[in-house]
Amino acid sequence: MELIPYSYEFQASLEEFLEIMYSYRGYKFDPTGLHSDIRNIENIYQSPGGNFWIIIENAALIGSVGLKILNKIDKIGEIKRYFVLPLYQGKGIGTLLMEHLLLNAKKNELHILRLDTMRKSIAARKIFEKYGFQEINKYNENEIAEIFMELKLKK
Template sequence: MSDDVAVLRAFNRRYTQHIGVLEDRFLGRGRPLAESRLLFEVGLDGSTVLELRERLSLDSGYVSRLLRSLEDTGLVTVAADPTDGRRRLVELTAAGTEEWEELDRRSDELAAGLLDPLGPTQRDRLREALGTAERLLRAATAEFVVVDPLSEEALTAMGRYLAEIADRGVGGGASLGAASDGAETMRRPDGVFVLVRSDGEVVGCGGVRPLGDGIGEVKRMWVSPAVRGTGMGRRLLDHLEAWVLRLGHDVVRLDTNGVLTQAITMYESAGYTPIERYNDNPHAERFYEKRLR
């Protein structure tokens, strides 16, 4: 067993013992952790069954059983979405809202009790360490999912990408276009568009489109600030390069703007070499190529 695996397992054992995971009545509320966690994830604003499944990485049968139990105790209601009959909405009842608030209060008390023996310096160290651990584990458990680049979820991710690079000065205040511009070129079977999901949230995206002559181009590559600094950008780039090969290309190209210095550093460290301009993108200033085989 490696040292890092041993440390993680030891932390898991100690943490789960002290937060009551092993008890059949989590936080003294008469139900196991799984039901309490699901109730908490439904939240005061409600959720859909699909969102709960994706956020908690649970199969549909298990989620259905947990929801039936919460329905039987009068804590939630499950009904068809009036705007989309294919979706099911989960909402807290009045009793469920009271229970949610009580769980939230007791969770705060439990966390405060664990921190009480620590001094200010120790608390600062623990907060920093746990924050780093949460971000790294979130990145480690992320999934790469192929979607239609013209789907609502994909366009939202690309919209976030465009908004962010505009905020950083790309375009000089001029419009960077719509998220849908050129999206059809990343559609299967000739191209691909990938979303990065973590805990049900999209934290990254990127696509590949063909340029001809055995060349594929990486486009709209973006990583959320929530997982930056965790190596997610390089993992996503590696994943897209694998797709370039899978789509039958030997060479990958990409363009970027000079203000995106972190991206440029990553591309160059990944083996990309500068080349002459190969497209008419008015917002691109740097052009790169990498031979994959």
């Protein structure tokens, strides 16, 4: 198993992976609309100071997470596209992704991390709560998100 930063050579695999993950949750993956950030990872995540990571096992993409910078001045980041294939859930991969993302958020000197999620994302919500994320008021325009959370990072 290998945790690596996204590079364009993984684009097709990432889109196939996200197709599976959204379908699993009962949604349609829309890389030209609602999920168009996936086709512009370098500009949306990597260039502004965040990043996007994937986990590969036996040449298959099995997990992903993005760190998007929402506000450079107030040092606010957002967790995006935090997914682990159902077959691999419960094996510590979500925790590995979260630990890696938090380490990078601290390296970037972020003060706050935000995320949005759905009620049915029970495994992910357990990890968010384990790390101290608290529910907050809606902070973005995501129409399908039901829960909004925030973590204040220690300085």
